[in-house]
Amino acid sequence: MLYNVRMYDFCIIGGGVIGCAVARELTRYKTGVVVVESREDVCTGASGANSGIIHAGYDPVPGTLKAKYNALGAKMFPSYAAALGVPFVRTGSLLVAFGESEKDMLRVLLERGEKNGVKNLRVIKKEEALALEPYVSPELSAALYSADAGITNPFELTYALKENAEKNGARFEFGFEAVTCEHTADAIKLGSASGGYVTAKNVINCAGEGAGPVARLLGDLVYMKHRMGEYVLFDKPSAVRMPVFGVPDERGKGVLVSPAVSGKFFIGPTSVESKRVNPYFRRGAVRELFSAAEKLVPGVSCAPRLTKYAGMRTAAADGDFHIFKGGRGNVWHIIGTDSPGLTAAPAIASAFARSFGLEREPSFDPVRHGIVRIAGKSAAEKQALISCDSRYGNIVCRCECVSEAEVIEAIKRGARTVDGVKKRLGTGMGKCQGSGCDDKIAALLARELGKSIENVDKNVCGSGLYLGEDA
């Protein structure tokens, strides 16, 4: 329960990648920041279920906010990620065309890219495309190759932003669903469904899937659309070296085939308008995904499947980012941040924070180190880690080689649920998909958080792996 003893300068509603990036950028200045998040952790919405692709920026229409912030974000990303200890791999990306009319589309995208300031972008012939990606369909007519595009771990980015923001003085409040809003002379008081309050001079709506209701609460009417995206994840090794797209249509970039930083790869997302906010997997979705992906990379549906998952993107009616001051009081909205929202996040956040003309905070530290991982280290390095902390030698997730020490650190950094540990460390994302380690992770959470194991949730409140006595 958050009792109001302090007036913050900024209250950010929403702990996704946008909210966390804005929080972190604001801490560069002398200002008090709080992020209120309705769930138990950051990165639980669309930030926790997306393609993780850093797009070069040729896709958005020139002149839109998406075009501006995508290109800027893509340029900022490598050093931004490096400071935050977040992986970024400059894989490049390939957009393939079939037939002549799609070839024309490539030139349109090339021009767009040039207008948007994207470098290292060119239309290539079939032979060069096949040399870059041997498994891509030989039926392609031409392709658009973007050398600057890349992939990242979108979860790690959100967690890193949160940790760095906290290190620099931002406060995070979880389980805070803003349901009341009171405008006073110089501040706004937000009330939580569970009874707590927070007061701030400025409120920023970064609520993602909740952008519509939060905007209404703050006194503005916005029309948001929810579009669900389904994915199928396959085991290593990846069929492709870089994200492979087809030509985009009005619904978006379409189904793509892409590697993940972990070495696994996936196909997706679909794009389905939905009234529901919770994502789900439609019955025909696998067939739809396979049929679209097979066109790009024949044979891909025969790869060993690990799992399927769905995310929900919330977009503005006109499809662009919307960053604007609300009608009442010091309220801002940063909404409509679907693709390329992840790529644009650093650029949006830093421009937004800078716009207040605040005094810089000299003690701001941009560096955040990720959790030290035992996987992938040499035998000598592993030995050194275990000598320092024997819990590095207790491997709890065999498939991904994750130790007890790392799980404990993830919990220290904010993981509260089995999925929270999973998104931070990749536990349960390997071959056994949690069937061999969920119980161990839950037991560690129970121990570290001082809870009974029946109160340890898989994700949302009440989603315990085990039932209590009175269930």
Place this chain on the structure above:
Amino acid sequence: MQTDVLVIGGGAAGLAAAIAAAEKGANVTLVESGTLGGTLVRRIDDSFGKQIFGEVMTGREYVRRFTDKLSLYPRIRVVKGVVTALGADKTAEIVSTDGCRVYKAKAVVLASGSRERTVGMLDVGGTHPAGIMTAGAALKAMNVDGRRIGTRAVVIGSGESGLTAARRLTLEGVKVECVTERMPYSACTPDMKVYCLDDYRIPLLLSAEVSEIRGDVRVREVVILRSGGEEQTVRCDLVVVAAGRMPLSALYGFIKPGAKGIETDSHCMTCSAGFFICGNALHVRSGADNVSEEGRIAGGYAAEYALKRRIAEKAYWLTPTGNVSALWPQRIVAGEGATVAVRVNRPIRSACLAFKDGTGKTVMRKEKLTMIPGDETRIYLDAEDVTQNLYVVAEENL
């Protein structure tokens, strides 16, 4: 660290392999990441021991027999740890709370078992909230950890795993609404069906698939699609997935598998000399007793290999054809008898296994009563039976 035989995995296969290798005089290092006994530790039904010990017992008691015997061999060193890397040169990186050590072995026995298929791998739509577990995880939660996992359950899959879970759930007070099976025949023996389902009046729905799971925080209901296209909604708060197992083979990717997995000879040796494989890591089957027997063979021959007592042998190929979808081992060492496990791709009554030569002439016949896909048929071949490469087919005795 040097060792003669490195056994990776201390479950039914690995325990037997370690003991057999030690009995032949080899120094053995047995690596197990969890509890010795592996998946058997969660089995408290009494379907173990009949073959090997001549008496029935629970999985835990069966494990105890082996661990008691293990402690009699000082040349077996048990390491509680995880093999994080394995080289084709028989070096293994082992991580434990004591540190990270590299072991060099003369022979390696892969007994690392299998993993279960999970709900995300199936074509089930809807949501995947809390309340979905694999059969193995469910058994462990109930039998080992003493947890409550649901009040009303639907089990997907009618193999040994699913049926054991259905019975256990019922005895723990969970109402098992039904077991669904997507094939038109059940994946288990008729005996098991009576023992696990009929005795508890649990319906088995054949040609039925769970097409959707619903629920946001926890499972609320499932939609079952029947063969005629009808749908049935069943309220439940637990879905147990018993949809099969696959070998956990990330460690030994350098051993090139055949179409049906790693291929071995009747000594359990793979095509990589000195690498032996046994148990669920090789092929998934029900019945720990024959897993232990296979482990015993693998461990014994691994020791012989390590101690340089045997070299590569002449062997004949057995190739599955027709209704025989797979068999193990694929190569029979010349001059020795061997037990062959055969799987068919559909139920066959009054079956007869025919062994044919390259021209299609039947060289040998072995009669069997009924063969079903869910159960392996084991036959013993004498040394004189296999003197050339043979094709194996299952024919119906008409």
